[in-house]
Amino acid sequence: MNTCSSIGIGLAGFGTVGSGVWNTLERTGDLITERTGGAVALHIAKILVRDVAKVRASTSAVDPALLTTDWRQLIEDPAVDIVVELIGGTTDAFEIVAAALKAKKPVVTGNKALLAERGVELFALSREMETPIHFEAAVAGGIPIIRTVQDSFIGNQIQSFSGIINGTSNYILGRMTDAGLTFDVALAEAQALGYAEADPTLDVNGWDAAHKALLLSTLAYGFSIDPAEIHVSGIEQVRPADIHFAKSLGYVVKLLAVIRQKADGAVELRVQPSFIAQTHILASVHGVFNAVAVHGDAAGESLFYGRGAGQDPTASSVVADLVEAARGLRQASGHRGFLPYRESGRILPVEETATAYYVRFDVTDRPGVVAEIARVLADHRIGISGTHSPVNPSNPDAEFVDMVFLLHTCPFGKLQTALSEIAALDCINSAPVVFRIENLG
Ligand code: NAP
Numbered sequence: 410m411n412t413c414s415s416i417g418i419g420l421a422g423f424g425t426v427g428s429g430v431w432n433t434l435e436r437t438g439d440l441i442t443e444r445t446g447g448a449v450a451l452h453i454a455k456i457l458v459r460d461v462a463k464v465r466a467s468t469s470a471v472d473p474a475l476l477t478t479d480w481r482q483l484i485e486d487p488a489v490d491i492v493v494e495l496i497g498g499t500t501d502a503f504e505i506v507a508a509a510l511k512a513k514k515p516v517v518t519g520n521k522a523l524l525a526e527r528g529v530e531l532f533a534l535s536r537e538m539e540t541p542i543h544f545e546a547a548v549a550g551g552i553p554i555i556r557t558v559q560d561s562f563i564g565n566q567i568q569s570f571s572g573i574i575n576g577t578s579n580y581i582l583g584r585m586t587d588a589g590l591t592f593d594v595a596l597a598e599a600q601a602l603g604y605a606e607a608d609p610t611l612d613v614n615g616w617d618a619a620h621k622a623l624l625l626s627t628l629a630y631g632f633s634i635d636p637a638e639i640h641v642s643g644i645e646q647v648r649p650a651d652i653h654f655a656k657s658l659g660y661v662v663k664l665l666a667v668i669r670q671k672a673d674g675a676v677e678l679r680v681q682p683s684f685i686a687q688t689h690i691l692a693s694v695h696g697v698f699n700a701v702a703v704h705g706d707a708a709g710e711s712l713f714y715g716r717g718a719g720q721d722p723t724a725s726s727v728v729a730d731l732v733e734a735a736r737g738l739r740q741a742s743g744h745r746g747f748l749p750y751r752e753s754g755r756i757l758p759v760e761e762t763a764t765a766y767y768v769r770f771d772v773t774d775r776p777g778v779v780a781e782i783a784r785v786l787a788d789h790r791i792g793i794s795g796t797h798s799p800v801n802p803s804n805p806d807a808e809f810v811d812m813v814f815l816l817h818t819c820p821f822g823k824l825q826t827a828l829s830e831i832a833a834l835d836c837i838n839s840a841p842v843v844f845r846i847e848n849l850g
């Protein structure tokens with residue numbers, strides 16, 4: 410076996426994922442070299458951190474000379490051939506990625522926020538510099554979904570994706586359902602396990618999943634998407650009562666991403682807590698696991714399932730990208746980042762999206778409340794399939810109660826109009842909470 414000279418990696422970020430990359434290369438570096446017939450040998454040449462003095466228990470001993478707090482060293486050091494960005498955020502990370510591309514150093518990143526918010530600029534720079542950005546770890550952790558969409562489904566018109574693409578939210582919902590934990594305790598567990606973002610707000614408000622959904626959509630439909638066009642809501646409003654009510658009706662609550670191309674080419678793109686049937690395969694995706702169902706016109710339905718967050722699964726995707734980037738350095742393989750292949754496209758306005766709904770109202774408990782709400786819904790021709798008022802066993806005479814309505818399929822815009830009228834009723838104490846009831850087939 411002929412072994413080429415080793416390729417130097419500049420690792421920006423040595424937290425959960427960065428140290429996972431270190432460990433994975435320690436464990437499997439030689440195996441990678443064997444499997445590539447000696448074409449790829451990798452070593453970490455420089456590591457960017459915020460604090461060089463921090464004790465890093467999750468890795469074997471690291472030569473302190475590798476550590477730096479100055480990202481420019483990764484760009485300027487000739488020993489660094491590939492830059493791996495794993496610091497997160499969209500400011501310093503942008504500077505590092507842009508500088509690496511300008512220096513013609515291929516980039517590997519797991520930063521979906523960066524690519525969703527500033528990908529247009531970065532992918533343009535990547536094309537200009539003929540230097541790729543690899544981003545398998547940015548969507549669904551250890552599941553190789555980016556490569557699958559880019560390569561394996563290249564001959565398919567993608568009709569839809571639906572899936573669970575935030576491990577932290579799925580973990581929290583599961584722990585609230587199965588162990589009766591509070592939201593805050595379940596979130597603290599997800600953070601301790603290394604699943605959550607440095608700012609977990611993005612996990613629980615749905616935006617981490619929305620960034621990933623945007624990336625999948627751009628790959629499938631070929632045009633750049635403004636994040637402001639995505640309809641996003643997160644799991645912060647899910648209460649144990651919703652989970653239990655869903656269960657009693659044969660559903661589970663999941664944070665679901667739905668991406669679907671309509672007959673006129675418009676793309677429906679939304680992320681929200683949703684009721685899905687307990688019998689649907691996505692209902693059995695638990696804990697940190699993610700699943701993405703892809704419908705291609707040729708392949709039909711495929712399901713990709715695996716760990717969606719955490720140190721080792723994410724490092725697995727980063728290392729796969731590193732090998733691809735290294736192969737590209739050895740032998741030009743063409744640009745492999747995102748190539749927009751359509752000038753523009755249309756995101757379906759959320760008002761035009763239609764599903765059935767679960768709506769929870771916080772009402773003052775007095776006679777006639779149900780009729781008042783039902784009258785407004787009837788005025789807007791929105792059908793009701795059920796109503797329910799869960800009684801609080803610890804306070805059966807409570808003045809304020811939750812009143813739940815299950816509504817037939819209607820356009821979301823119509824529902825919004827009705828809800829704004831209902832919100833103005835005397836008996837309504839706060840903004841109604843809406844979850845979708847998805848019929849995933
Ligand atoms: P993390 O544990 O918070 O680690 C961040 C690392 O970056 C730390 O080593 C930190 O240095 C360093 N850092 C942060 N800002 C810096 C700056 N301005 N200058 C220099 N160093 C800086 O984050 P993570 O969970 O590994 O996530 C990293 C990226 O991977 C994020 O984009 C995230 O979205 C993505 N990702 C994470 C997961 C996951 O499961 N965690 C999965 C997929 C993708 P110190 O160590 O000195 O503090």
Ligand code: HSE
Nearest residue numbers: 575576577605606718
């Ligand atoms: N915080 C993210 C999640 C990490 O929980 O899914 C993986 O992208």
